[in-house]
Amino acid sequence: MKQVEDSEILEKFSNEKTRNEAFNLLLNKYQQKIYWHIRRLVIDHDDTDDLVQDVFIKVWKNLEKFRSDSQLYTWLYRIATNESITFLNKKKQQNNTPLDEVSAELSETLVASSYFNGDKIQLKLQQALLTLPEKQKLVFNMKYFDEMKYEEISEVLGTSVGALKASFHIAVKKIEAFMLNEDISF
Amino acid sequence: MEKLDKTGFTTPDRYFDDLGERIHARISMERLKAVVPQDGFSVPDNYFEQLNSKILSRLTLDEVRQPEAKTVRLWQSKFLKYASVACFVLVASFAFYVNQIQPSAKKPVLVNQSNEQMLFDIDEEAIIEHMQTIDQVQTTTSATDTEIENYILNNYSQNEIARNLKY
Numbered sequence: 389m390k391q392v393e394d395s396e397i398l399e400k401f402s403n404e405k406t407r408n409e410a411f412n413l414l415l416n417k418y419q420q421k422i423y424w425h426i427r428r429l430v431i432d433h434d435d436t437d438d439l440v441q442d443v444f445i446k447v448w449k450n451l452e453k454f455r456s457d458s459q460l461y462t463w464l465y466r467i468a469t470n471e472s473i474t475f476l477n478k479k480k481q482q483n484n485t486p487l488d489e490v491s492a493e494l495s496e497t498l499v500a501s502s503y504f505n506g507d508k509i510q511l512k513l514q515q516a517l518l519t520l521p522e523k524q525k526l527v528f529n530m531k532y533f534d535e536m537k538y539e540e541i542s543e544v545l546g547t548s549v550g551a552l553k554a555s556f557h558i559a560v561k562k563i564e565a566f567m568l569n570e571d572i573s574f
Numbered sequence: 575m576e577k578l579d580k581t582g583f584t585t586p587d588r589y590f591d592d593l594g595e596r597i598h599a600r601i602s603m604e605r606l607k608a609v610v611p612q613d614g615f616s617v618p619d620n621y622f623e624q625l626n627s628k629i630l631s632r633l634t635l636d637e638v639r640q641p642e643a644k645t646v647r648l649w650q651s652k653f654l655k656y657a658s659v660a661c662f663v664l665v666a667s668f669a670f671y672v673n674q675i676q677p678s679a680k681k682p683v684l685v686n687q688s689n690e691q692m693l694f695d696i697d698e699e700a701i702i703e704h705m706q707t708i709d710q711v712q713t714t715t716s717a718t719d720t721e722i723e724n725y726i727l728n729n730y731s732q733n734e735i736a737r738n739l740k741y
Contacts, residue, residue: 415626423622427615437621444629506614513610532603533613557592557599564602574602574609 391417394460401451411448418461419444421534422468428517428529429472431494433503439475443468462543469526469544491518509572516566524559527552 392413400410422443427436446467454463483493495518498504498511506514517525526545530536538549545552567574 411630412626415629419625420622423617423625424613424615428613433615433617437625440625441629441632445632448633503616503618504614505616506612509610510612510614513606514614532607553596554592557596560599560602560606561595563606567606574605 398451398454398456398460411451414447414451415444418464421461422464425465425468425529425534426472428533429469429525430475431497431514431518432501435475439468439471443471446471458543459540462540465530465544473522494518509567509574512567512570512572513563516563519566520559520562523547524555524562527555528559528563531556 397410397414397417400406400413403410419440423436423440426439426443427433430436430439443464447464454460495515498514498518504511504514517528520528523545527541530541530544531538536544538552541547541552542549547555564574
């Protein structure tokens with residue numbers, strides 16, 4: 389199925405008569421990408437479900453103001469990233485949880501989740517990712533799972549390409565060390 | 575930029591410093607991807623098929639909860655608007671005119687009358703006694719009795735004066 393161009397979505401959205409059609413096209417094109425991006429950050433499916441809806445509600449309200457100086461795709465990712473980080477920060481504050489214990493909490497959620505069907509290695513990779521600082525985790529996820537270019541990740545995070553490359557390489561080293569420590573070689 | 579004299583090509587600063595590490599990281603990533611291509615997460619059945627309608631329902635609900643504020647025009651017709659303004663101008667002009675023709679001498683009389691009324695209400699002996707206790711102030715500042723009285727009446731309320739005179 390041929391994917392609709394972002395320019396067509398934006399043009400249809402700018403017209404009140406075709407706005408709903410445009411939004412449906414946008415949802416069909418990006419809902420899964422945004423869902424998985426959020427899911428890899430917050431782990432739990434129900435939390436992700438809420439956040440995805442919040443993100444697209446925000447998109448509906450603000451798409452008119454979207455300036456084409458960035459790609460629509462990276463703009464959506466930026467909103468999703470910010471919503472996820474805000475959610476995780478609120479969780480830390482609500483539970484009075486120290487920062488390092490949030491990762492442990494998310495790791496427990498991962499193990500107990502009925503919507504994680506990964507094998508031992510996949511579980512270890514996710515647990516390794518939970519030990520990374522936020523930015524390294526974001527860069528790794530977008531590079532590794534979403535196969536985004538550094539320039540696109542730079543638009544999402546507002547960080548230079550050079551810094552992102554450094555973050556990614558450090559993340560890979562840490563994950564490698566974690567996996568080897570768990571007796572998992574690759 | 576570092577310049578290689580022979581070829582004329584340049585590289586970013588310190589490019590070769592961590593090139594080895596970056597290559598190693600890239601190899602590790604490729605190897606990891608061969609072993610772990612997916613993240614292992616799953617979703618409930620038909621989740622994405624229903625997600626669109628969930629989002630659209632929430633949008634509709636949001637719009638129902640926060641309907642656009644209805645604008646009610648105060649002035650239904652231009653004639654009414656201009657007629658109201660004209661009436662206001664007439665009334666204001668009349669009030670100003672009436673105010674101007676009042677003799678100005680009456681104003682100080684009204685102020686003096688209210689001051690005198692206040693003094694009348696307070697016991698005379700108490701006032702005299704109070705004036706005697708501030709005699710020192712009068713001598714040092716050279717203020718007249720009238721000036722002092724006016725100062726007290728202008729800066730203190732009747733209750734405050736009465737309260738102080740008790741002591």
